[in-house]
Amino acid sequence: MSLNKKATIAVSAVLVSSALLSGCGLFGGExxxxxxxxxxxxxxxxxxxxxxxxxxxxxxxATDEAAETATIPTELYLIDNNxxxxxxxxxxxxxxxxxxxxxxxxxxxxxVTELLPNNFRAVLPADTKMTVDVKDKVAxxxxxxxxxxxxxxxEARILQSVTWTLTQFDEIEQMKLSINGNAIKEMPVNGTxxxxxxxxxxxxxxxxxxxTDITNTKPVTVYYMGGEEDDKYFVPVTKRVSxxxxxxxxAIIDELGNPSLGSKLSAVLxxxxxxxxxxxxxxxxxxxxxxxxxxxxxxxxxxxxxxxxVLALSLTEQAEVxxxxxxxxxxxxxxxxxxxxxEPVSRPExxxxxxx
Numbered sequence: 001m002s003l004n005k006k007a008t009i010a011v012s013a014v015l016v017s018s019a020l021l022s023g024c025g026l027f028g029g030e031x032x033x034x035x036x037x038x039x040x041x042x043x044x045x046x047x048x049x050x051x052x053x054x055x056x057x058x059x060x061x062a063t064d065e066a067a068e069t070a071t072i073p074t075e076l077y078l079i080d081n082n083x084x085x086x087x088x089x090x091x092x093x094x095x096x097x098x099x100x101x102x103x104x105x106x107x108x109x110x111x112v113t114e115l116l117p118n119n120f121r122a123v124l125p126a127d128t129k130m131t132v133d134v135k136d137k138v139a140x141x142x143x144x145x146x147x148x149x150x151x152x153x154x155e156a157r158i159l160q161s162v163t164w165t166l167t168q169f170d171e172i173e174q175m176k177l178s179i180n181g182n183a184i185k186e187m188p189v190n191g192t193x194x195x196x197x198x199x200x201x202x203x204x205x206x207x208x209x210x211x212t213d214i215t216n217t218k219p220v221t222v223y224y225m226g227g228e229e230d231d232k233y234f235v236p237v238t239k240r241v242s243x244x245x246x247x248x249x250x251a252i253i254d255e256l257g258n259p260s261l262g263s264k265l266s267a268v269l270x271x272x273x274x275x276x277x278x279x280x281x282x283x284x285x286x287x288x289x290x291x292x293x294x295x296x297x298x299x300x301x302x303x304x305x306x307x308x309x310v311l312a313l314s315l316t317e318q319a320e321v322x323x324x325x326x327x328x329x330x331x332x333x334x335x336x337x338x339x340x341x342x343e344p345v346s347r348p349e350x351x352x353x354x355x356x
Contacts, residue, residue, distance in 0.1 A: 070094035073350050074102050075168045076112065077161040077204075081119040082264045084205050084226060084235050085160045089350040090115050099139060099172065100132040102165050118231060123161040125149040132166075138197060139166050139175040147179055148188035155190045160204045167200050174199045203238030209260045216243050222255045223313040224265035225306070233352040234313060235265055249279045249286065249321075252314050268310045270294075276329065284322035285344055286315060289330055301328075302335050308345050316347035323347075 071091035080086050090112075095101045105112040108126040116122065129144040141162070150158055166172050174197040177184050186193050194202075203219050217240035226235040237259070241251040257271030273293045280287045288311070294303060303326060315321045325344040328334060334342040 072098055073353075074098065074105070075165065075351065076102060076105055077123070077164045078106070078112075078116070078120040079123055079154075079157055079161070080226065080233075080235075081121075082226065083157070084237075084265075085123075085157050085164070086120070086226065086233060086235050087164070087351050088117050088120060088233070089353045097132070099134065099166055099169055100130065102168075103130050103132065103141070103162065106161060106165060119228070123154075123158055134171055137171065137173040139172045140178070141166070141175055142178045142181060145180055150189060152190050155187050155192050156206070159187060159192060159194065159198070160202065163198050163200060163202060164204055205235065205237045207237050207239045207260050207263070214240060217241060218243055218248075220248055220252050220255065221314065221317045222252055223268075223310045224256075224259045224263075225268055225310075226265050234310065236313075237263075237265070247278065248318055249288075249315060250275065252318075253288070256310060256314060268304075268306045281320055284320070285325055286321050286323070287325045287327060289327045292328060294326070294328055301333065302337060303342055305337050308336075308342075309348075312345045312347050313351070 070093070072094055073089050074092045075087045075089050077085050077087050090105070092098075092101055092105060103124070104110060105115075106123045107128050108122040108124065110122065110124075110126070112122050125146050125148075127144075128146040130147075131142045133140045162177075163175060166175050176197055177194065179188065185195055201219075203221065208214065219238050220241055221236050221238045223234045223236055225232055227233045239255050241248075241255065245251045253269070253273075253275055256269040257267045257273060259265040259267050270293055274291045276289045276291055279289075292300075294307065295301070308324070308326070311324050311326070315324050323344045323346040325332070326334065326342065332342075336342050
């Protein structure tokens with residue numbers, strides 16, 4: 001896998017097919033079905049009323065077995081060993097309350113323990129319980145008292161994790177928090193303000209390292225590569241860019257090639273890559289015309305797979321962008337790394353998937 005969702009990317013990059021990388025997969029081999037719960041499921045706590053037909057014993061047994069093995073690919077925003085909040089797509093049990101279940105799998109020493117990827121940890125304090133009620137695109141989350149028992153340095157990470165985990169669902173755009181039924185407008189340990197409602201506009205993994213005057217800047221979220229050499233994954237980072245930059249897309253392209261020094265993240269898009277002309281958005285597809293520096297693989301007319309992925313992930317965070325198309329020097333006759341014609345790429349439903 002989300003600044004509101006697809007959260008959900010803005011570039012119609014003449015795309016590559018979504019092939020798995022060797023080792024840990026960054027994207028699934030196929031796009032996941034919509035993260036919306038299946039028709040018989042609810043994102044609320046209340047069970048949906050599901051009508052079932054009478055079946056024979058044999059059929060019933062087969063149905064029971066299928067029910068036991070049914071899973072739902074779900075993005076959990078966990079914390080890696082460098083302190084970044086990172087989405088990991090895990091197959092969780094089929095349930096009538098997918099939003100509540102997603103939060104339950106963020107609890108330390110809880111259900112996620114046996115599923116945790118290498119070098120990742122859970123987010124919410126141990127024994128935290130919660131209820132989730134969704135109305136009018138707002139998730140009302142009531143936590144137990146254990147929610148307030150976290151280390152101060154994890155406060156921003158916890159807020160970001162809960163927000164981005166819940167807003168992966170199309171039915172949720174914002175959330176309201178309470179503890180034991182009492183609404184909170186700031187986090188309980190360090191007092192980080194959260195106001196009435198929280199959305200992805202809070203950003204994630206905030207990087208203010210080069211900002212001297214935050215009042216004259218605006219946030220954009222871009223994706224870099226994190227992890228170890230044999231275990232790579234995409235990391236979202238919210239950076240501040242000047243309010244004088246009219247085009248957010250141009251700002252995103254500039255930032256994609258420039259992770260902060262000492263961040264332990266690497267850029268996928270080469271820093272020397274330049275846009276030729278203004279990006280154009282039509283019917284949700286953004287077309288980017290690059291110079292030949294985009295051919296980072298060294299092969300003429302071939303676009304690197306991960307370059308396309310970070311473009312799609314970063315640009316579709318812009319509300320008006322649904323897919324990305326890429327041209328070079330105005331020409332669109334490009335190939336992906338499999339030698340196939342490059343087509344516009346959309347944001348994948350599953351991000352950072354794979355076996356650990």
